[in-house]
Amino acid sequence: MTTDFTLTCPIPLSDYPNVTLAHGGGGRLMHNLIDKLFAATFARQAVGAQHDGAVFTASAGRMAFTTDSYVVQPIFFPGGDIGTLAVNGTVNDLAMCGARPLYLSVGLILEEGLPMQSLWRIAQSIASAADAAGVQVITGDTKVVDKGKGDGIFINTAGVGVLTHDLNISPLAVRPDDAVILSGDIGRHGIAIMAAREGLSFESTIESDCAPLADSVLALLDAGIDVHCLRDLTRGGLASALVEIASAGGVQVAVDEAIIPVNEDVRGACEILGLDPLYVANEGRYVAFVPPHQAQAACAIMGDSACIIGHVQSGAGRVVMRSVIGADRLIDMLSGEQLPRIC
Amino acid sequence: MTTDFTLTCPIPLSDYPNVTLAHGGGGRLMHNLIDKLFAATFARQAVGAQHDGAVFTASAGRMAFTTDSYVVQPIFFPGGDIGTLAVNGTVNDLAMCGARPLYLSVGLILEEGLPMQSLWRIAQSIASAADAAGVQVITGDTKVVDKGKGDGIFINTAGVGVLTHDLNISPLAVRPDDAVILSGDIGRHGIAIMAAREGLSFESTIESDCAPLADSVLALLDAGIDVHCLRDLTRGGLASALVEIASAGGVQVAVDEAIIPVNEDVRGACEILGLDPLYVANEGRYVAFVPPHQAQAACAIMGDSACIIGHVQSGAGRVVMRSVIGADRLIDMLSGEQLPRIC
Numbered sequence: 001m002t003t004d005f006t007l008t009c010p011i012p013l014s015d016y017p018n019v020t021l022a023h024g025g026g027g028r029l030m031h032n033l034i035d036k037l038f039a040a041t042f043a044r045q046a047v048g049a050q051h052d053g054a055v056f057t058a059s060a061g062r063m064a065f066t067t068d069s070y071v072v073q074p075i076f077f078p079g080g081d082i083g084t085l086a087v088n089g090t091v092n093d094l095a096m097c098g099a100r101p102l103y104l105s106v107g108l109i110l111e112e113g114l115p116m117q118s119l120w121r122i123a124q125s126i127a128s129a130a131d132a133a134g135v136q137v138i139t140g141d142t143k144v145v146d147k148g149k150g151d152g153i154f155i156n157t158a159g160v161g162v163l164t165h166d167l168n169i170s171p172l173a174v175r176p177d178d179a180v181i182l183s184g185d186i187g188r189h190g191i192a193i194m195a196a197r198e199g200l201s202f203e204s205t206i207e208s209d210c211a212p213l214a215d216s217v218l219a220l221l222d223a224g225i226d227v228h229c230l231r232d233l234t235r236g237g238l239a240s241a242l243v244e245i246a247s248a249g250g251v252q253v254a255v256d257e258a259i260i261p262v263n264e265d266v267r268g269a270c271e272i273l274g275l276d277p278l279y280v281a282n283e284g285r286y287v288a289f290v291p292p293h294q295a296q297a298a299c300a301i302m303g304d305s306a307c308i309i310g311h312v313q314s315g316a317g318r319v320v321m322r323s324v325i326g327a328d329r330l331i332d333m334l335s336g337e338q339l340p341r342i343c
Numbered sequence: 344m345t346t347d348f349t350l351t352c353p354i355p356l357s358d359y360p361n362v363t364l365a366h367g368g369g370g371r372l373m374h375n376l377i378d379k380l381f382a383a384t385f386a387r388q389a390v391g392a393q394h395d396g397a398v399f400t401a402s403a404g405r406m407a408f409t410t411d412s413y414v415v416q417p418i419f420f421p422g423g424d425i426g427t428l429a430v431n432g433t434v435n436d437l438a439m440c441g442a443r444p445l446y447l448s449v450g451l452i453l454e455e456g457l458p459m460q461s462l463w464r465i466a467q468s469i470a471s472a473a474d475a476a477g478v479q480v481i482t483g484d485t486k487v488v489d490k491g492k493g494d495g496i497f498i499n500t501a502g503v504g505v506l507t508h509d510l511n512i513s514p515l516a517v518r519p520d521d522a523v524i525l526s527g528d529i530g531r532h533g534i535a536i537m538a539a540r541e542g543l544s545f546e547s548t549i550e551s552d553c554a555p556l557a558d559s560v561l562a563l564l565d566a567g568i569d570v571h572c573l574r575d576l577t578r579g580g581l582a583s584a585l586v587e588i589a590s591a592g593g594v595q596v597a598v599d600e601a602i603i604p605v606n607e608d609v610r611g612a613c614e615i616l617g618l619d620p621l622y623v624a625n626e627g628r629y630v631a632f633v634p635p636h637q638a639q640a641a642c643a644i645m646g647d648s649a650c651i652i653g654h655v656q657s658g659a660g661r662v663v664m665r666s667v668i669g670a671d672r673l674i675d676m677l678s679g680e681q682l683p684r685i686c
Binding site: 054056060146234244332333336 | 402
């Protein structure tokens with residue numbers, strides 16, 4: 001279904017400039033909001049109209065199921081908004097299972113007073129991102145909390161996808177000598193959010209890398225690459241993803257810092273803010289672990305900005321990085337967080 | 344999997360008496376929280392360990408997918424808590440599609456400062472309610488927002504279930520002469536929440552009716568009842584559910600007020616609070632629309648407290664109620680809400 005993006009909010013803003021508690025109360029106002037603002041925008045009505053759930057037809061085989069809540073602040077940022085993020089984040093979690101994303105649910109928690117125009121803009125972003133990622137929003141829910149008990153809007157999306165291959169993509173499938181391929185430069189999402197939040201400006205605006213990754217992953221699988229493990233680089237960034245995989249897979253991962261691409265402006269911002277780009281969140285980047293003989297082919301499929309940043313060694317659950325000055329250092333997970341509420 | 348309910352919170356409360364922002368940051372603290380408090384409590388590790396998503400095997404056929412966010416206040420109330428509600432609410436939405444609930448996702452939005460002990464208690468409620476409803480929590484997500492930007496805890500659950508029959512359960516399947524069967528007395532959940540919130544006390548404590556409805560619905564289907572439509576009576580209560588179905592199905596629904604069971608204490612509380620029990624939310628009650636010749640059999644399967652409250656007439660999308668004094672009145676949806684944040 002192609003979404004028809006009208007520019008005018010279908011809820012009359014003169015009547016309801018802001019979301020009210022009654023918009024979540026189960027009565028006529030809530031039904032009006034759902035019918036006019038959501039059902040008309042999403043593909044929902046195509047599948048499971050007039051139900052609290054949607055019904056779809058599955059083929060026999062493996063399916064993936066995932067969820068994420070999105071609490072990013074600010075809700076609009078260069079390169080996307082909380083709606084774009086809520087679609088791509090969950091699409092990417094499905095892709096990291098090796099699944100083709102099919103269906104999304106959208107659960108909204110709105111704070112009383114949220115401008116209706118913002119909600120409308122976000123609903124359109126959700127529809128547009130879903131179209132771009134090839135998924136259908138087929139079920140949803142809207143709640144409203146009192147002013148001061150939320151923060152504008154929180155979104156949960158859950159996703160269902162289908163696996164059409166026989167691989168077991170998991171840290172447990174990682175083998176010594178596997179190549180570690182990074183899909184592109186790191187740190188843009190986290191820095192875009194921080195810059196928007198703190199009112200920082202750089203020579204050129206740093207935009208979030210927020211994007212769907214399913215096509216890239218499915219291209220690897222379609223090409224017969226024996227993908228061992230996939231991980232998108234969200235909260236905790238590249239470093240945390242590598243530590244998670246090394247730890248869960250019981251292997252050592254060795255990477256070369258000099259090869260890891262970081263945009264010039266992102267690097268500058270990280271220096272000013274005292275952040276290590278290795279730990280900064282991304283929303284459109286992932287790592288793939290593949291057998292060494294397929295590394296070049298996989299890298300080519302993953303695109304021009306992909307690069308082989310290291311390989312797997314036998315050894316016990318740790319990540320070693322050769323730094324730009326040639327010294328090896330152990331990479332660990334941070335204890336807490338660098339950047340709260342980046343997704 | 345049977346859950347082992349230990350009484351001691353596995354996160355040392357002396358170290359972390361309250362949830363901190365770092366618990367949602369993607370680092371070691373978050374992983375520790377997920378591993379110790381959630382993965383050990385839920386069935387998650389049984390299916391999709393070490394992934395951002397879970398993988399399960401589906402049979403060919405129809406499946407249901409649904410989501411709800413839960414923002415109830417207070418989070419603990421007589422008869423349940425936000426965790427019980429988050430499981431049963433979504434299980435019931437699947438049941439209302441005629442599906443056998445299989446898998447749940449749990450997305451938590453925690454407010455900085457939430458007592459760790461409360462989170463532990465809620466995690467146990469989720470596990471216990473999932474066990475009771477026969478569903479597995481197989482994937483999840485945890486976010487933390489700054490103090491003052493949330494309200495303790497919000498929970499989203501999404502659910503996946505399977506349909507093992509050929510009926511199209513929908514308002515569009517409702518036919519004139521169908522019997523309308525109500526599964527039990529109404530209004531207990533909403534009144535339990537209001538009483539807890541306002542500090543009201545009655546002769547006996549009014550407990551929420553929060554319960555899973557899937558077994559009851561599946562028993563109807565297994566017995567060969569030609570179920571036309573199902574709806575659980577959450578936000579907006581019995582009245583809104585009937586109006587929704589009448590409106591979507593293009594039929595008139597006639598019900599008899601004298602037959603609708605309302606607990607004595609609930610009726611008293613409604614009078615004091617100026618509420619109409621017809622509009623008060625329930626979390627363990629539903630209506631079934633079935634052909635007239637199967638009404639008695641269906642009612643018997645739905646249990647001792649079920650009753651036939653009315654029937655469907657040809658006519659245009661409205662609900663008519665014969666009141667206790669014998670007069671007919673039109674029932675409409677409320678514009679906004681009676682009771683904010685009851686689920």
